[in-house]
Amino acid sequence: MVYFNKDYKGAYCMKNWKHFIFLAIIAIFGIVIAFTACDDGNKPCSHNWEWKVTTPATLEADGLETEICSICNETRGTRPIPKLELELVDKTYTITLKDDALEFVVEYKALETDEEPAYLAYLEERLVAMVASTGPANQDAIIGLLTKGNSFKIKVEYDDFYMGLVWNTTKQAFTVHNDWISIASGTSGDNALTLTMMREAFNSVEIE
Numbered sequence: 068m069v070y071f072n073k074d075y076k077g078a079y080c081m082k083n084w085k086h087f088i089f090l091a092i093i094a095i096f097g098i099v100i101a102f103t104a105c106d107d108g109n110k111p112c113s114h115n116w117e118w119k120v121t122t123p124a125t126l127e128a129d130g131l132e133t134e135i136c137s138i139c140n141e142t143r144g145t146r147p148i149p150k151l152e153l154e155l156v157d158k159t160y161t162i163t164l165k166d167d168a169l170e171f172v173v174e175y176k177a178l179e180t181d182e183e184p185a186y187l188a189y190l191e192e193r194l195v196a197m198v199a200s201t202g203p204a205n206q207d208a209i210i211g212l213l214t215k216g217n218s219f220k221i222k223v224e225y226d227d228f229y230m231g232l233v234w235n236t237t238k239q240a241f242t243v244h245n246d247w248i249s250i251a252s253g254t255s256g257d258n259a260l261t262l263t264m265m266r267e268a269f270n271s272v273e274i275e
């Protein structure tokens with residue numbers, strides 16, 4: 068109707084200008100409304116879907132990603148982001164004794180950014196004491212160990228708890244449990260890495 072306004076005008080020969088102006092105003096409103104409606108309804112967004120992090124994952128909780136249109140911001144779904152895990156890496160710490168004639172390489176796991184665990188200094192301190200020991204049985208154990216090699220691994224283990232430093236023939240390494248060595252201290256008692264414990268471990272070394 069809006070578009071045929073002129074035709075109506077011509078056809079019916081309006082009686083007065085007021086009527087014409089009234090119709091013209093109605094026509095302008097009609098055109099404006101028609102174009103506005105066209106913009107909203109006739110040009111749907113073609114959508115460009117992208118996953119965006121809406122809640123970052125933390126160490127304590129999952130995060131969330133939302134699929135969102137980069138053009139109109141409409142959303143159509145979400146998915147969780149698994150919570151962060153601390154990634155342990157393999158590290159080593161070398162203890163050299165007897166003017167480099169004997170070496171122990173401690174293999175352990177830690178975060179990339181971690182400082183050296185305190186037990187490394189304790190292990191070193193106790194091995195130094197063992198090598199310095201003047202007890203004949205301890206000296207024999209060290210001499211015996213040196214006949215089997217000059218470099219030995221000490222693997223720090225994290226499963227199945229046990230106490231003390233032991234030789235593991237299958238692994239061809241000394242092993243010690245993280246939970247025990249982490250609290251070990253002193254020179255005697257169950258919580259200490261004693262000379263006797265080291266002597267027995269040294270004496271049970273079997274190289275394959």
Ligand SMILES: [Zn+2]
Pocket residue numbers: 112113114115136137138139140141
């Ligand atoms: Zn869109």
